[in-house]
Amino acid sequence: MSKTFCPLPWIHLATRPNGDVRVCCTANASGAGKQDEKTAGLVKKDGIAMNLRDHTIEEVWNSEHMRRTRLQMLNGEIPSSCTKCFSEEEKGITSKRQWESAEWKQRVDFDNLIASTKEDGTAPVNIPYFDLRLGNLCQLKCIMCSPHDSSSWIKEWKLQMPQYKDKDLIADQGWDDQYDYTWYKKGSFIESMKDQAKHIQELYFAGGEPLLIPEHYKILEFMVEEGLARQVNLRYNSNGLELPDKLFKLWDHFKEVRFNFSIDAFGQRNDYIRYPSKWEDVTKNLKRLDENTKDNTVINIACAIQLLNVGYIDELATWKMDQGFSKINPSMFGGGIIGTHLVYLPSYLNVQVLPPEAKKWAKEKIENFIDRQKFNLEFNQHPYGAQRWRGLIKYMMQDDWSNKLPALREYLAVTDKTRGTDYSKTFKELGEYINGCLLYTSPSPRD
Numbered sequence: 001m002s003k004t005f006c007p008l009p010w011i012h013l014a015t016r017p018n019g020d021v022r023v024c025c026t027a028n029a030s031g032a033g034k035q036d037e038k039t040a041g042l043v044k045k046d047g048i049a050m051n052l053r054d055h056t057i058e059e060v061w062n063s064e065h066m067r068r069t070r071l072q073m074l075n076g077e078i079p080s081s082c083t084k085c086f087s088e089e090e091k092g093i094t095s096k097r098q099w100e101s102a103e104w105k106q107r108v109d110f111d112n113l114i115a116s117t118k119e120d121g122t123a124p125v126n127i128p129y130f131d132l133r134l135g136n137l138c139q140l141k142c143i144m145c146s147p148h149d150s151s152s153w154i155k156e157w158k159l160q161m162p163q164y165k166d167k168d169l170i171a172d173q174g175w176d177d178q179y180d181y182t183w184y185k186k187g188s189f190i191e192s193m194k195d196q197a198k199h200i201q202e203l204y205f206a207g208g209e210p211l212l213i214p215e216h217y218k219i220l221e222f223m224v225e226e227g228l229a230r231q232v233n234l235r236y237n238s239n240g241l242e243l244p245d246k247l248f249k250l251w252d253h254f255k256e257v258r259f260n261f262s263i264d265a266f267g268q269r270n271d272y273i274r275y276p277s278k279w280e281d282v283t284k285n286l287k288r289l290d291e292n293t294k295d296n297t298v299i300n301i302a303c304a305i306q307l308l309n310v311g312y313i314d315e316l317a318t319w320k321m322d323q324g325f326s327k328i329n330p331s332m333f334g335g336g337i338i339g340t341h342l343v344y345l346p347s348y349l350n351v352q353v354l355p356p357e358a359k360k361w362a363k364e365k366i367e368n369f370i371d372r373q374k375f376n377l378e379f380n381q382h383p384y385g386a387q388r389w390r391g392l393i394k395y396m397m398q399d400d401w402s403n404k405l406p407a408l409r410e411y412l413a414v415t416d417k418t419r420g421t422d423y424s425k426t427f428k429e430l431g432e433y434i435n436g437c438l439l440y441t442s443p444s445p446r447d
Contacts, residue, residue: 001114002076006085006097007104009070010113010123013057014131016042017149017208019183020049021060023069025131025206026096027081041081053183057192058125067121074114084344091398093342093391094383104129107201128201130193134216135181138209140239142264142274143415144306144349147175149207156418163414169407172346181208184215193219197228206237211247220250229253236260237302239274240285252294259293260302260339261286265309266316272426273308275419290325299328305392306343307408308423310351311362311430313340314369337379340388342395348408351392352401358433363393409434 008024015021020042027041042049043065050060060066072079078086085095108128117123138150147153157175164170184190203219210216223229233256240261251257263282264273271279289299301320303313317337320328329338343349354362370386379385412423424431 001110002074004076004078004082004086005073005101005110005114006082007101007108007110007113008097008129009066009073010117011104011108011127012100012129012131013061013127015052015133017133017136017181018179019051019053019189021052021055023066023079023081024096025204026084051183052189053180053187056188057127057196061125061127062122066123070117070121070123074117088342088391088395091391091394093388093395099383125196126199127196128199129204130196130200130202131204131206132184132210132216132219133206133208134184134210134213136208137181137212138207138239139212139241140209140274140277143272143308144304144343144346146173146346147177148179151181151208156415159418160414163417164410166407166410168404169348169410172348172407173411190215190218194222197223197226200228200232202233202235204235204237207239209239209242210236211238211242211244217246217250220254224250224253230255233258237262239277240289241277241281243285243288248292251297254296257293257297258300259289259297260300261289262304263301263316263338264304264306265312266319269309269312269426270316272421272423275421286325286328290327293327297327298330299325301329301338303338303340304343305340305351306349307351307353308349308427308430310354310392310396311358311365312427313338314365317369337373337385339384340392342392346411347401348404348411350401350404351396352399353404353408354396355402355405355433356400358430359396361429361433363397366393405434 012024013021014024014027022041022043024041043060043063044050045055045063045065050063050065052060069079069081082097085097088095089098113123133149136147136149136151138145138152141150141152141156145153147157154177157173161170161173164173180186200223203223205216220229220234223232230253232254234251234254235258237260240259240263262274263286264270267279270282271277286299286301289297293299301316303309303316305313309316320338342351347353351359351362366389370389373379373386376385416422424435
């Protein structure tokens with residue numbers, strides 16, 4: 001088997017909130033810091049992204065783009081959509097390619113996938129795994145988000161854009177307000193999903209906020225009514241603030257539920273990042289999930305690591321360990337503490353943007369936490385424990401993107417003005433490093 005093989009192009013269909021199809025949910029990050037960062041990973045026809053509003057599942061599945069991606073992998077090549085995974089692997093971080101491969105190897109025969117692939121890369125349209133972003137409806141305005149992924153961001157975006165002066169920031173904040181975020185209500189998508197239902201083994205819902213979207217519940221109800229739910233694993237990325245009783249009743253019918261609860265810091269720092277969430281509501285719902293879900297449900301604190309919180313993840317992990325949760329981040333996830341993944345976009349919030357002294361400070365805090373866990377065998381041996389935390393450090397220290405600091409400062413200043421917040425008070429130590437570097441200028445990669 002090729003060293004660049006990943007099963008996802010054979011088993012997996014992923015959407016963006018506007019219905020554009022991409023190779024997988026992390027594929028867009030392969031363009032981080034590059035000219036194609038906003039379009040990397042999208043499945044295209046004649047240079048235009050294929051969208052499930054306009055194209056059928058069958059058309060996308062065996063498009064020229066998908067066929068080429070499969071053939072590249074079989075030939076040992078790295079498709080341009082997939083560079084993020086291989087970059088993470090070089091740094092010792094367990095990539096999506098690796099952990100998806102490990103999991104799906106237990107469910108499907110990889111040799112059979114390869115054998116069933118035609119010479120032109122065509123694969124059977126029997127799709128067991130769907131990653132669905134059904135629009136951008138969301139009640140939060142997370143600092144690293146945008147109108148594309150959160151409807152709540154639209155009003156603020158329109159207020160803030162005219163205030164920006166930094167050209168890189170303006171380019172990063174670009175958004176097409178003509179996108180159709182109701183694509184899944186049109187065309188043949190839902191009926192095509194029903195046609196694939198007998199093949200489905202995993203449904204992954206993310207946002208927007210999936211628990212606000214009625215069609216999410218309709219899909220679950222259909223799987224239950226058709227007697228197919230017991231063969232299906234559900235997976236979520238959610239802000240965890242909307243937990244209706246009917247959700248728990250539906251979950252009871254499914255084989256397994258993995259709920260990734262997005263929490264990015266402890267207390268008021270999480271409220272700042274995931275604005276306007278309230279820590280009290282976050283902890284209340286986390287406790288509710290821990291105490292009221294059935295044995296088929298696993299809850300995972302999923303921390304999106306970016307510039308603002310990288311120096312504070314030790315505090316979140318320590319808080320979590322002190323709570324005595326029974327179901328939150330069990331041993332298969334996060335080394336028993338918290339799950340972590342890197343934020344690549346927007347680029348000015350990437351951890352590589354931090355000035356050198358701030359990186360040193362964050363590195364020491366993380367290393368001190370790892371050292372305090374030296375007797376925690378689970379954390380030290382699990383690939384999502386100490387190994388992944390060290391990979392975060394390696395990635396942060398690898399490149400210097402501090403030429404993006406002006407864009408960062410302008411973005412935070414405008415956001416704080418709009419919201420009445422103050423990042424320099426909420427992230428006191430970090431704020432001192434960033435504000436103390438007003439005269440610091442890193443050489444541009446173009447120089």
